[in-house]
Amino acid sequence: MLSKKSQYAFQALGFLAERYLQGPVLIAEISRKKKIPLKFLENILLELKKEGVLESKKGKGGGYFLASDPAKIKVASIIRLLDGPIAMLPCVSLYFYERCKNCNEKSCGLHDMMLEVRDATLKILEHRSLNDLVSK
Amino acid sequence: MLSKKSQYAFQALGFLAERYLQGPVLIAEISRKKKIPLKFLENILLELKKEGVLESKKGKGGGYFLASDPAKIKVASIIRLLDGPIAMLPCVSLYFYERCKNCNEKSCGLHDMMLEVRDATLKILEHRSLNDLVSK
DNA sequence: TTATTAGTCTACAAAGATAGTAGGATATCT
DNA sequence: AGATATCCTACTATCTTTGTAGACTAATAA
Structure with a gap:
């Protein structure tokens, strides 16, 4: 959350x-x-x-x-600034990556799953800007 | 996370x-x-x-x-049991819903966006089971 | 130049969540 | 009875979250 x-x-x-x-x-x-x-x-x-x-x-x-055009300010970047990682695991985070100790990422089912979730999430949040927060 | x-x-x-x-x-x-x-x-x-x-x-x-076939145990349900909501906002959570105080959900841009994120996330996690955690 | 306005900065604090640990109680098997 | 292994409650330490307090600084206007 x-x-x-x-x-x-x-x-x-x-x-x-x-x-x-x-x-x-x-x-x-x-x-x-x-x-x-x-x-x-x-x-x-x-x-x-x-x-x-x-x-x-x-x-x-x-x-x-x-400081700039609201259309240029991505929702994803605001979340990262204030809350940190968007991904559900450190090992699938783009900006806050940390290696897993116990699993190797090549063959970790959870890793793959959470990578998919991250991609689906970013596909949305990286393409939404502050303009999308304005009620029409 | x-x-x-x-x-x-x-x-x-x-x-x-x-x-x-x-x-x-x-x-x-x-x-x-x-x-x-x-x-x-x-x-x-x-x-x-x-x-x-x-x-x-x-x-x-x-x-x-x-207790049951790993194919029948959804990843999403485990997350809910242990961590609670999967959604990014209370007002878009299926199992832990709470109304927003300040925005009305009909015309809240953030609400709509996070609803999309939730749907994309659940589309993945509701269709993955413990079997997907097993390395092949 | 002085008063007013409005953001800046540091520190603090209460409450809750997180990530464990300790140790005895209970059930089961041999 | 004794060994094995889970069950259960409670505790603790640390960190994060959600704020609050109050003094400081910069800009404006009279």
């Missing part, structure tokens, strides 16, 4: 995608509209900023906004 | 699938062959027994064995 952090992040990012190119949005507004605990949201947005997903402006008229 | 518990469980279940109908297998043997901490494995197998996946016999000549 996605963590609360990721779930909140997607709600916030969806909101920011709707407001893309319309100037900075206050943390407090996102918090209010999306019912996300303010201080928790602060931390999440800050993290997304450090990872280059968001930009911000301080002071009056400030707030957060997407 | 699957927990260590699930990962160990699949190794043990794969081993028991290979030995199906060949009599009880000792916890100690599984622990040794699959390099799983003995006492941890005890707990896992006991849980799987309580859930009806395994049966056991005490005393000399005892041990664990599959």
Whole structure:
């Protein structure tokens, strides 16, 4: 399951995608509209900023906004930033790979199965962007 | 990611699938062959027994064995028993469903996306059995 | 230049999950 | 009775999750 952090992040990012190119949005507004605990949201947005997903402006008229076109920001990449691996096993993870101790990957049924799951999952998540979070 | 518990469980279940109908297998043997901490494995197998996946016999000549044909035991059901939901969001889970507070499911982009992921995942895991864990 | 606004940063804390371990109780076989 | 092997409860240590607190910094406007 996605963590609360990721779930909140997607709600916030969806909101920011709707407001893309319309100037900075206050943390407090996102918090209010999306019912996300303010201080928790602060931390999440800050993290997304450090990872280059968001930009911000301080002071009056400030707030957060997407660093790039929402169509270019993949859902898969956000999950990886905040929750880590998408795969169900370390030995089938693209970005967080770790070797299995006990099985050799050439002949491990579980490995093959989870590789299939990973591919099916990424086929979806790598082709969905923040624009897909915007309700039409 | 699957927990260590699930990962160990699949190794043990794969081993028991290979030995199906060949009599009880000792916890100690599984622990040794699959390099799983003995006492941890005890707990896992006991849980799987309580859930009806395994049966056991005490005393000399005892041990664990599959309660039914490995071809009939779905990988998806084992994950649910030990780790809980397979879906990435509570609101798209079949067996652990919980309503979203903030989004309505009719028009939530994330909901739709994660529903797709769930379906793609289950399409694989619901059609794989313990026999698929046995190396050929 | 001072007050206000709004994000930045570090640290902390409570609760829960994870990954085990310990040791005695119970059932079964010889 | 004694050996074997699972059963069961409880415990612990560590990590992760889900936040909260409060001081700091930057930008704006009066």
